[in-house]
Each structure stands twice: as structure tokens, then as C-alpha cells.
Amino acid sequence: xxxxxxxxxxxxxxxxxxxxxxxxxxxxxxxxxxxxxxxxxxxxxxxxxxxxxxxxxxxxxxxxxxxxxxxxxxxxxxxxxxxxxxxxxxxxxxxxxxxxxxxxxxxxxxx
Amino acid sequence: xxxxxxxxxxxxxxxxxxxxxxxxxxxxxxxxxxxxxxxxxxxxxxxxxxxxxxxxxxxxxxxxxxxxxxxxxxxxxxxxxxxxxxxxxxxxxxxxxxxxxxxxxxxxxxxxxx
Numbered sequence: 001x002x003x004x005x006x007x008x009x010x011x012x013x014x015x016x017x018x019x020x021x022x023x024x025x026x027x028x029x030x031x032x033x034x035x036x037x038x039x040x041x042x043x044x045x046x047x048x049x050x051x052x053x054x055x056x057x058x059x060x061x062x063x064x065x066x067x068x069x070x071x072x073x074x075x076x077x078x079x080x081x082x083x084x085x086x087x088x089x090x091x092x093x094x095x096x097x098x099x100x101x102x103x104x105x106x107x108x109x110x111x
Numbered sequence: 112x113x114x115x116x117x118x119x120x121x122x123x124x125x126x127x128x129x130x131x132x133x134x135x136x137x138x139x140x141x142x143x144x145x146x147x148x149x150x151x152x153x154x155x156x157x158x159x160x161x162x163x164x165x166x167x168x169x170x171x172x173x174x175x176x177x178x179x180x181x182x183x184x185x186x187x188x189x190x191x192x193x194x195x196x197x198x199x200x201x202x203x204x205x206x207x208x209x210x211x212x213x214x215x216x217x218x219x220x221x222x223x224x225x
Contacts, residue, residue: 032211043202043216044154051211088154090214097210098167099144103153 001026004091006102014110019076021105023089026070029100033072035063036088038104044088048074079109113137115217117203123223127192132220134186134203140215141208143186145178147171148219149199157201160186190222198224 003026013019023033032051036044050056050063050072062075072091076083089102116135124130136143145157158168160178175191186205190197200221204214 030211034213036216038154041200043200043219046213046215049213092211098159099156099214101154101156 002102003029003093003100004089004102006087006089006105008103009106010108011105012108012110013079015079015081017079017109019079019083019107019109021074021076021087021089021107022071023073023102024071025091025100028093029091030094031065031067032092033063033065034090035061035072035074036090036101037083038086038088040085076107079107081109081111083107084109115203115205115215117201117217117220119220120218121221121223123225124193126195126224130190130193130222132188132190132201132203132222134188134205134217135184136186136203136205137207137215138184139207140205142166142206142214143178143180144204144206144214145188146202146204146216147199148202154202157188193222193224195224198222 005024035048037047038044048063050065053067056063060077064073086104086106088104118133143160146154148154156169157172159166177189179187200219202219203217206212206214
């Protein structure tokens with residue numbers, strides 16, 4: 001199993017819908033997780049950090065962490081075409097504090 | 112809000128030439144990183160740097176690559192003898208000394224090798 005795994009997509013959702021992006025991780029990866037958004041040709045931009053089990057909301061974004069099942073997800077409510085981007089999940093390994101990025105999921109929000 | 116700055120935004124170089132990419136991390140950050148992204152592909156880790164030394168490097172980071180923090184603010188990536196396949200976006204990132212904090216990325220340098 002890869003340490004941080006994402007479906008590459010593309011995930012297509014209609015405008016106004018909820019986009020759900022998922023990420024699974026291995027035992028080596030610790031309790032800190034981050035979601036980055038990357039527009040084509042641009043750098044990754046941090047949009048959410050989550051450290052403990054449960055949900056964390058910030059505007060239209062909700063990050064969910066489930067340590068028992070080893071997954072972290074990002075929900076985008078009321079999706080807009082401007083949300084179309086690649087979303088990278090990242091985690092930190094226990095002990096060594098190494099950052100592991102997933103390969104990213106491409107999201108397309110259709111107008 | 113403090114940010115990571117990278118220069119130049121675009122660098123065009125002849126194959127075989129040396130190139131230096133520059134980064135100014137966020138001022139109170141202690142950990143520094145370089146990543147590479149070939150067009151259309153995933154972000155790839157190159158190297159991490161802490162306390163004036165390399166803490167980790169990937170297989171990509173071979174002998175033609177080096178990093179340096181020549182003063183209190185700059186963090187550089189040098190590619191000694193560039194190859195066509197070095198053409199990519201290069202991102203610098205930094206984070207604070209507190210464990211489990213996120214990395215913050217610069218806008219990147221697009222490196223084009225001719």
C-alpha cells in the first residue's frame with residue numbers, strides 16, 4: 001500500500017453539488033493531514049489542516065479524519081467552476097516527520 | 112500574510128549549463144524543501160533541509176543537485192549540468208519548527224532546458 005493514496009480522477013461534479021475527495025493512508029503516516037489545492041501551472045496552496053478525528057469546517061470546505069479506517073476526506077459544498085483544480089492530500093510519517101503527498105485528484109466542476 | 116518567494120519565475124537555460132534557483136522561505140521557518148513537477152505529472156519530493164544540512168533526499172536528487180542556505184534568508188537549489196529532462200516547475204516550501212505543521216509553497220520557478 002502506498003503511504004498516501006488518492007484516486008487520480010477526474011472527478012466531475014455539477015455546479016452547486018458537493019464534491020467529495022478521498023485519501024487513504026498507511027500505518028506509517030501520522031495524525032496530521034493537509035489538503036492542498038493546485039491550479040494548473042500554479043503551486044500547491046494549503047486549504048485545510050486536520051489533526052484529530054472528526055470533522056473540521058472552514059467555509060465551504062469540510063475535512064474529515066477517520067483514524068480507525070485510515071482515511072481523510074475533503075468535502076466541498078456548493079461547488080463552483082473555480083474549484084476545478086487538483087487536490088493534494090498530504091500526511092506526516094510518525095517519528096521521522098517526513099511529508100508524504102498523494103498524487104492528487106483532479107476535480108472538474110461543470111457549469 | 113508572510114509567504115515563500117521564489118526567483119526567477121521562469122528560467123531558460125541551455126543544456127549542460129548550471130542553474131541556480133532561489134527561494135526566500137518564511138522568516139521564522141526552520142525546515143525547507145524543494146519539489147519538482149514535470150508538466151502534467153505529480154509533485155515530486157527532491158530534498159529537505161534543516162539546521163544547515165540535508166535531512167532527507169529522494170532518488171531524483173543525485174550528484175548534479177545541491178542545496179545551500181548561504182545566508183539567513185535565502186535557500187538555493189543548484190543544478191550543475193542541466194539535462195533536457197530537468198525541465199519542470201520547481202517549488203520551494205518551508206514550515207515552522209513545530210512538529211506536524213503544514214508546509215507553505217512558493218509560486219515556483221519554471222525551468223526550461225533547451
